[in-house]
Amino acid sequence: xxxxxxxxxxxxxxxxxxxxxxxxxxxxxxxxxxxxQHAGEAPTFLSYNVLDGLEEKGRFSSFLxxxxxxxxxxxxxxxxxxxxSYLCASLNRDDxxxxxxxxxLHILP
Amino acid sequence: xxGVAQSPRYKIIEKRQSVAFWCNPISGHAxxxxxxxILGQGPKLLIQFxxxxxxxxxxxxxxxxxxxxxxxxxxxxxxxxxxLEDSAVYLCASRRGGGGRSSYNxxxxxxxxxxxxx
Numbered sequence: 001x002x003x004x005x006x007x008x009x010x011x012x013x014x015x016x017x018x019x020x021x022x023x024x025x026x027x028x029x030x031x032x033x034x035x036x037q038h039a040g041e042a043p044t045f046l047s048y049n050v051l052d053g054l055e056e057k058g059r060f061s062s063f064l065x066x067x068x069x070x071x072x073x074x075x076x077x078x079x080x081x082x083x084x085s086y087l088c089a090s091l092n093r094d095d096x097x098x099x100x101x102x103x104x105l106h107i108l109p
Numbered sequence: 110x111x112g113v114a115q116s117p118r119y120k121i122i123e124k125r126q127s128v129a130f131w132c133n134p135i136s137g138h139a140x141x142x143x144x145x146x147i148l149g150q151g152p153k154l155l156i157q158f159x160x161x162x163x164x165x166x167x168x169x170x171x172x173x174x175x176x177x178x179x180x181x182x183x184x185x186x187x188x189x190x191x192x193l194e195d196s197a198v199y200l201c202a203s204r205r206g207g208g209g210r211s212s213y214n215x216x217x218x219x220x221x222x223x224x225x226x227x
Contacts (some may be wrong), residue, residue: 004151042200042218043152048212061117087151095140095206096165097216099151 002021002026004100006088011106012078020073020103022088033090034062034073037102046073046086075105083107111135112220115201121225127189130222134182134203140164141178142216143186144200152200158184159206188224194227 003025013016024032031050035043049055049064061074061090075082085102092098114133122128136143139160144152155174156166160181171178171193178184188195198221204214 033214033216042221045215045217048214089151091214094164095159095204096154096157097142097156097202097204099144102151 002088002090002092002096002098004088004090004098004101006086006100008101009104009106011108012075014078014080016078017074017076018078020075020086020088021099022071022073024071024088024090024100026067026069026090026092026098028093029066029090030093032062032064032071033087033089033091034060034071035087035089035099036084037087044089071104078107080107080109083089083090113201113203115199115219115222117222118220119223119225121227122191123227124193125190127187128191128224129185129187130199130201130224131180132184132219133188134184134201135205135217136215138203139181140204140206141184142202143176143184144202144203145205146198146200146221148197155186161199191224193226193227196224198223 006022030090034046037043043105047062059076064071087102141158143155146152155169156176157164158178176186200221201219202216204216
């Protein structure tokens with residue numbers, strides 16, 4: 001089966017760095033996604049990791065450790081527009097994508 | 110390329126009524142997903158199609174929900190009869206798949222249909 005865990009809410013300050021953690025248990029694991037979702041909108045793709053390590057994309061980076069069943073999304077130089085929910089999702093070899101409950105990130109000025 | 114299309118965007122019905130949602134995925138995307146997202150929660154997978162075949166529908170309440178993907182392109186999701194707890198956003202997503210490149214694995218979402226059951 002597939003199970004995803006991530007914190008429900010986090011708060012950070014504009015200009016700071018925040019790390020959102022995600023742990024997963026997935027049979028036939030084939031990759032880990034991070035999505036951003038603003039209120040009232042559909043999720044938008046941020047990253048996909050299938051190999052161990054850190055992938056950087058501008059202000060956002062995503063890390064994966066397959067042996068630990070662990071990933072994190074790192075957001076640098078936080079901006080007010082980064083206030084959103086961040087969804088961790090795992091992909092298995094049957095192309096099934098299961099989402100966690102999401103982490104609501106609040107950015108304070 | 111055009112994105113995933115969904116209609117209607119909003120629907121209000123009374124309990125025990127029926128409703129249907131339509132999704133047109135990105136051209137060439139073999140895998141299509143329907144998710145239910147209740148306010149404040151992550152998307153919950155209802156059903157997954159590979160072309161016109163069902164891959165997973167273990168979380169679909171089959172006594173009231175049905176879905177089909179005729180000809181492996183468009184898909185419809187139906188609820189009959191609706192209950193109050195079906196109030197949610199119904200998201201359709203598609204994915205090219207096939208492994209390898211990140212771009213093949215990215216899942217694209219439509220704008221969703223917001224259903225309110227009174």
